[in-house]
Amino acid sequence: MRSIIGTSRLYGALVCGLLTLAASPGSAKAEGRTLTAQDYAQAERFMPYNTMPLVDHAVHVVHWLDGTHFWYLDHDASGDHYLRMDATSGKASPLFDQAKLAAALDHAGDKSAKADKLGIADYRVAADGRDDIEVHGKHYLCDLKGAGECVDRNTLVKTGKEPGVLSPDRKQEAFIRNWNLWVRDVATGKETRLTTDGVENFGYATDNAGWKHTDNAILEWSPDSKRIATFQQDQRQDGDMYVVTTQVGHPQLQSWKYPLPGDEHVTLIQRVIIDVPAHRVVRLKMPPDQHRSSLCDDVSCGEDGGWDDVKWAPDGNTLAFVSTSRNHQHETFRIADANTGEVRTVFHEDVPTYYESGNGAVNWRYLPASHEAIWFSERNNWGNLYLYDLGNGKLKHAITTGDGNVTEVLKVDAKTRTVWFRGVGRTPGVNPYYQQLWKVSLDGGEPVLLTPEPADHTITLSDDGKYFVDSYSTTTTTPVTVLRDASDGRTLATVAKADIKRLLATGWQPPEQVVVKARDGKTDLYGLMFKPTHFDPQRKYPIVDYIYPGPQTGSVATFGFTPSHYDNQSLAELGFIVVAIDGMGTPWRSKSFHDAWYGHMGDNTLPDQVAAIKQLAQRYPWIDLDRAGIWGHSGGGDATADAMFRYPDFFKVGWSESGNHDNRDYEDDWAEKWQGLLETHKDGSTNYDNQSNPLIAKDLKGKLMLVHGSIDDNVPPYNTLLVVDALIKANKDFDMLLLPNEHHGYADDTPYITRRRWDYFVRNLAGDTPPKEYALKPWPWR
Template sequence: MRSINRTSRLYGALVCGLLAWASAPGSAMAQGHTLTAQDYAQAERYMPYNTMPLVDHMVRTVHWLDGTHFWYVDHDASGDHYLRMDASNGKAAPLLDQTKLAAALVKAGKKDIKASKLGITDYRVAPDGRDDVEIGGKEYLCNLKAAGECVDKSTLVKTGSEPGVLSPDRKQEAFIRNWNLWVRDVATGKETQLTTDGVENFGYATDNAGWKHTDNAILEWSPDSKQIATFQQDQRKDGDMYTVTTRVGHPQLQAWKYPLPGDEHITMIERVIIDVPTHTVVRLKMPADQHRSTLCDDVSCGEHGGWDDVKWAPDGKTVAFVSTSRDHKHETFRIADAKTGEVRTVFHEDVPTYYESGNGAVDWRYLPDTHEAIWFSERNNWGNLYLYNLANGQLEHPITTGDGNVTEVLKVDAKTRTVWFRGVGRTPGVQPYYQQFWKVSLDGGAPVLLTPEAADHEITMSDDGKYFVDSYSTTTHPPVTVLRDANDGHIVTTIATTDITRLRATGWQPPEQIVVKARDGKTDLYGVMFKPTHFDPNKKYPIVDYIYPGPQTGSVFTFGFTPSDYDDQSLAELGFIVVAIDGMGTPWRSKSFHDVWYGKMGDNTLPDQVTAIKQLGQRYAWIDLDRVGIWGHSGGGNATADALFAYPDFFKVGWAESGNHDNREYEDDWGEKWQGLLVTRKDGTTNYDNQANELIAKNLQGKLMLVHGSIDDNVPPYSTLLVVDALIKANKNFDMLFLPNQHHGYGPDTPYITRRRWDYFVQYLAGDTPPKEYALKPWPWR
């Protein structure tokens, strides 16, 4: 599922709910030890909220203010320090007076604030010289030159509450009201309606992908802030999804548009260009497009919104965009005249499985001044960049070639004809998941490696392309953050070197990277393994496999440094070996690697998980292959149940959270991309049967816990209930936690379900007795 990866575990949390037990015979485990609250407390020491504060000077990202200045947060035992660095000389100074700011914010009504932990998420200097800071979702204008005074910016100008998209000049923001697009003047709050014919389920810029439905506006401003590229989205014939809240009295029915695979009618978009000063709407002269993306299962893929597959020309006269077919097999690059709406088709790409325009970001670019386009393709089995001629639609030449992927294009300088990109697998001998940073000429030639360290590199470039900040690390080596010259990669200055002395004092240890062979016996698979800090090689340990099967991401959250990979180390601390392994069918490797189980989603990388765990059991005598557990969330919940059903003799205990157990019950775009369009045969069987967990639920032998939120609007709870129904009809014992009024992420009660999951593996996999109702610390939400 979209966004259902390790982030779902970090921030999508759990709430206590109704526990329904179906009595089950205990697994054939000898009665073991009785764990105490102190044992659980020791495990809790390695939860993120306990380990993160103990890591000093870990600067991962910075925020550029202009071409030569950026701000960042440095942390040590005394708290957070906000610093501003001048890239021209490498000198850092305080960004602002934190003590004065905290006092001013308290006077402005924000009581829960400390100078050592401000929690600033955005900062800029306002036109009048005041500090413009965003904290806790609120924006404050602060004058810190005198005694210190802050004012909540929302109290200065009375406007509607709809979320807006700022124009490039930051003077206007566009928003949706009553299915139409409006703009408001940021300074005065004056609001102006741009469209008038938007109606229910046929509105402008609406953000509804089925699994996601928000009030955000999806659009792209022109560079001069005078035009908007957006769409009128037609969902009038789409099918509905329903959930019902739980409360005393009449429940509340929640309904929204949610097309499914095979539906005759799915979401369509009519592309428009809006001239803001004249309120003129130009409808592009072409048929309605599928609501599809070249990258993800929404037209807005990035964390910060926007319409990824639309690029304005610098002069605002034309717009380039890519149309994607319903099954993601056919891409069409087009250019539209912003004034007339005329559309010209430039070139196509057709693929046998599914097309993607990058790994993590849309990587095509529009270069109208030279009548060129940068195009991403995996046509040689790897993600490379190609230069196309926009006049005739012909390929000029490859920009990059060979093995390894371009994962993300960060900047293109049309004048110097230079492209800067992140990539994986392009340096022989370097772990293939480590991101490195390169530059290459649009005219081809060998790319230049700018980050030679064999590590995972996180990059933030300056807007003018002269500098970039590089934070590089591995699972065992914490980040070093440096400022580098974007021309040759030389280090200008070291910004911060992470110190984990305080973390190590707790007994903390990093996970081990592991390499095993895939199902084919030839392909290397990579993963991480966590052992108890009190590990004894003379003991036998049960093993728990954390799984997210893909296809859009894998089980391993990062091969860079993290003090806690959510609760993997904590679970290991209770007497387990915990592993996460990226099996075949996950991204970042070759196209053929990614395509292994296209159209056979019931695979779920499980053949790789089984063979990998068996190899580890043969390699390490302290792994007990008779006690194998598995768990995951969303796609991982699907894979967990699948593992218990498809490999009942191997996986003994599973904890399946919010699983999309049959993708005919999940939004159309996701399943139709990875499984293909739904085909129903004459005998009633379908090409989706191979991924439907309810059809093999009768095979259950071990202990299985099914967990789902009752109002999950990403993966609706009916997906789990299909499995429940099948298990009941097969007379199988199972356990279930149904969480009233909780969505796909379970909210701030993560501790409850996390602890229950620990209990489940302790009791049924290790054969031990957990302490009664241990209370984990609440996650420090902010």
């Protein structure tokens, strides 16, 4: 159900597959064109791997080295350029000699290193002055001041291979081995065992959310690097999930703990604090907590790992944390004594649907020096910040008020009592999905807008909060990246301005932003529309709806600039109008907007999708309303099949990939947050029946392709097999492709599968003939 993060988060929905079958009687009206390999090559020109390299000087991500210096990656026709900027002067210079580094990496064993394409994931200066560089999954220590030499850091100190979590002083890293927590000294490699009673399925810091299971350690170091906050995760009574690999000979059985909605026993955590120098485990004096988060459906929500709902005091003596109930309706703010394990409950928040503490990161903060806490709440229908007294647990006052959301608190300066936060919908007349940066006093007052441009802003604050780098853009205006003063938003220097001359030379065009009314005829919905670059207003075009229904995100990945939105433009190039609409029930808007179909996940934004397409067809006579198709991945795969069953006379062709078609067969936390706890009525029906695709599969009329990876450990393949079984029992024709040994993302199968999806819509929705076995390029990020 979840989208893949990072680069693959933006393009994860491309991982799709299907069989091409001849159009059957009653399928979409045929025009009878025969497409050529050149037509598909034209479509491929607009795939992300072809468009992204043609955008020059689009700097989105920067990395602060200290309070006054940051590094970033710039790109142009000559390759990648790693630069360092001095915030005090606004001057940029090379971060290092790239040719020297490439040669040193090659000598150290990285034969793929090229001076113009180094692929550096992380860079910092090591304690001994050498450059600490992460590239292609390995860390190297490099001396580039002389002739240039790099050494694989793992060869310097012999240690275990378990992934570790570095302490703030970067001298130790904590890791899991045999269900127990250990630390290793970074300099010497010496390893020390911290816990002794961890056993299988009752281990320390283990990362298993059912849909995700890794070897990473989930924990939070204290600021002084002397203590670790973590948990012992109890899965001993959880149910199991199984998949098997396909191979010659006996298949390999894979099993792991995977609780489901309604299970009596689900994962619990017992919170502990570990005194690292003393090797002492302090168990918090409280009952076990649910394996839940105030932000997402895992205790670790962010891309960088960590334990989101845990905050240390600066002195490391106390720890604040938030407990979330199984159904996400009850939140409890607590403080623990790190020495004794005593726990004090400070305040609660209870909601009728589900609580979330922000977008992207939890927004609550622990301010022990002033005995206060910042708390996020949507109690007035919008996400705002509130200040609580830690002594009596009472609300002192609202920090922010009014319409529009605080999406993410970026920094709190307790001394100046200033909060910097990203927000949406707070500026009248601006697209409500455009993020902007604000600052406000903890004591209240009017927030100050620091990024006034009506655009989507990506913000990176310096560690000391004096500066921030701002990259802003829209779907039609290219990124401008500037260095700004965090006190007033003044522009101090221009970092880069994107140039798309090379992209435009390919015939590229941006998508069109569209605004339509929701199912209620009142609420504005925002989306993107893609037309062929050879668009002819005299033609009638079939329309394809790309859908991801949420509830944790929507169909539109960003309203900022990107040269490719999945493969939407490529599909449009084959003779379609393609749309992506964020319907009601998706985030970033009001709480009531997000709650639109709480407890009725079978809604899947589909009433809004149908209403939007009908409005667009009225607005644009070149849209053929009789030829509407739909496709999506994961939650979008669920929504696609749902659309074909629930609106069988509207959607004629559907492509459903890896869908969670009945959330009773998907991990417990997902549905129990959005659908509620499972209830069985006296007649045997349940409150989950309204979201079950197998129960309405009998209503299929059009062409439907079902696709799933055979070892999908996020959405197990049995979700699709439930639909298959229902379709067979209803005597319905359908198409299916099972991808051997593929997970939730389709990896090396992606180019083949993408082409087959194009073929499916070309043949069955447009009524045209695709070229035979066109081969898309392998995807470079795979």
